[in-house]
Amino acid sequence: MALSFSQAFIKNFLGKSPDWYKVLILLFLAINPLLYKINPFIAGWVLVAQFIFTLAMALKCYPLQPGGLLAIEAVAIGMTSPEMVMHELEGNLEVLLLLVFMVAGIYFMKQLLLFIFTKILLNIRSKTVLSLAFCVASAFLSAFLDALTVIAVVISVATGFYAIYHKVASGKDFQAKHDHTSDEHVQEISRDDLNHYRAFLRSLLLHAGVGTALGGVMTMVGEPQNLIIAGQANWHFGEFMLRMAPVTVPVFFFGLATCFFVEKTKICGYGARLPDSIRQILIEYDLDQTTRRSPQDKAKLWVQAAIAVWLIVGLALHLASVGLIGLTVIVLATSFTGITEEHALGKAFEEALPFTALLAVFFAIVAVIVDQELFTPIITWVLHLEGAEQLAMFYIANGLLSMVSDNVFVGTVYILEVKEALLAGMLTRDEFDILAVAINTGTNLPSVATPNGQAAFLFLLTSTLAPLLRLSYSRMVIMALPYTVVLSLIGLACIELTLVPMTEWMLELGWIHPQTLVPENTTTSHH
Structure with a gap:
């Protein structure tokens, strides 16, 4: 018809x-x-x-x-206007380049990543210990690299693990070509195991995602807004870390305690174990790969390991913007592993480019927020509060707005507003420093509540892996809930109770130094 x-x-x-x-x-x-x-x-x-x-x-x-x-x-x-959208894109060019080049760079490192993480997965039998290992590793890497790079690594590894089992469950051997996005050939007897395996990988991904937030809040290179806030406050790497420590250190340990708790109680979709049949397949896969590994394959692993060292050093020392370092990874990894065909290079960009386009659309929505001054009433209200009440409300307002918007945008708007208040004589320099800590932790911690709050979470939600693991927006919100509650409340308690006395104590010891008024010419407005 x-x-x-x-x-x-x-x-x-x-x-x-x-x-x-x-x-x-x-x-x-x-x-x-x-x-x-x-x-x-x-x-x-x-x-x-x-x-x-x-x-x-x-x-x-x-x-x-x-x-x-x-x-x-x-x-x-x-x-909004095309000019304002362009302005937002220019202000976030580093993030866009990171997605285009760094995620593609990680694609060319996947043999090494799969090798390392297969060893970790097979040698740590306790799911709780494995979850803690993923959370701690992600936090450590995010403190010195950036959350999007780290989550790209974890997605690449999880996709590799999923594809290995899916291939075997479809009745094929390890070397066969296979489409792991279709369940058409999965044998009935394997479907139950596949669902358990999906739940197992989902929980590891969420632990790693939260780990990126726990580590990312600690250092000035962990998240893009940290760099902006540190620049406005004239803090160097060490001072930023120390000033955040009264909030970030307790939150980190409570975050790990939450990881332990959810795995033991199996609430909110956690607690799934790796089925024995799948562990056996992964052991056989590892053995198969080891026996088939030629001198050429071993040379590739060594090259990828050397590039991984360059990646960590380059990002930790901030030798160039993240996107440019990602471009060097692509050039080095392809040059020394024999990948020279254009179509082979193209595959690496398939994962990142749809998300890069989505992020550009997201910044268009942010342009509307700016032009329509949607946050202005909240910002004005919070600035007119005083003392401990103002400090707590800065943290809460930043957290709530970061759940619905871009935390880089929220952090930037707030720090620039507070900077204006400082230059206008409405705040002392000490009050400005304390508020900067509240703004940074507010944008980083409660924003784990939703995928749109954290770029790393949004990247995970819109990745090709999410539908394979049945990881929806609502499921991510539910799985993040225990972390959202704990991190937000512990962060708020630290802001109210320990931040001011701990900062004064560090000033007395000379660990941090009183800052002078920020000169006008250091302002690098995001808008």
Whole structure:
């Protein structure tokens, strides 16, 4: 039976998404111009809510298309301008280059990563210890590298593990070509194990994701907003670490305690063990790889190990922007492992480029937030509070806004507002330093609540691995919940109770030094 034009249009629009979802997106696009004419401020918040909805429905439809349509409409009706979107993209160029080059660079390191993590997975039999190992390793790496790079490594490893078992469960040997995205050939007897394995990998990914937040908040290179805040406050690497320590150190240990607790109690989707049948397959895979490893393969592993050392040193010492270091990884890894064909290079970019485009759309939504001044009432209210109440509310307001927006954007807006208050004589330098700690920890810790709060979480949600492991937006929110509650409350308690006395104590010991007023010319506005 032939389709009518309207039926054909609906069938083509957003492809295989459910009809109710397609109708809802069209409804959003219809009401936004009307709402913008009535009240631009409310229309702005409605647009933010709509965009978050498209992220939440990432397994129904990749958010780039529906989110992109909302962003295009926002520019078309005047909620923001192409110049403002471009300004946001320019301000976040480092993050975009990181995704384009670093994630592709990690792709060329996957043989080494799979080798190392297979050894870890097979040698640590306790799921609780393994979870803690993933959490601690991610935290340590994120403190010196950056969260997106670390999560790209973990995604690459988890995809490798998933593909190995999926291939065997489909009745093929290790060397056979196989599409691990389709369950069509998975034998019935293996489906139960496959579901347990998915739950096992999901929990490891979430522990690693939270680990990136625990480590990322500690140092000035851990997250992009940390660098901006450190620059505004004139703090060097060591001073930044010490000033954050009264909050970040207790939070780190409570984070590990939460990891232990959720694995033991098996709440919120944690506690899944590695099925014995799958462990055996991974042991056989490791043995197969060892026996087949030629001198050429061993040379590749050694080259990748040397590049990994360069990667860690280059990022830890901040020798260049993360994206440029990623580009050197691509050049070195391909040059010395014999990958010279264009189509072989192209595969490396498949994972990162859709997310890079999505992030560009995300910054268009951020441009709307700026132009419509959606956060201004909250910022103004918090700035007019005083003392301990102001400190706590800075932390809470940053946390809540970071859950719905980009934590780099929130951190930047707040630190620049506080800087203006300092230069205007509304704050002392000591008050500014304490507030800077509250802003940094506020943007980093409560934002684990949602995938849009942390770029690393959003990357995980929109990766090709998420649908394979049945990792939806709602499942991520539920799995992050114990961490959200603990990290947010412990962070708040430290802000209120220990931050000021500990800072004064460190000043007395001479570990940190009183800062002079920040000169005007150090301001490097994000907007």
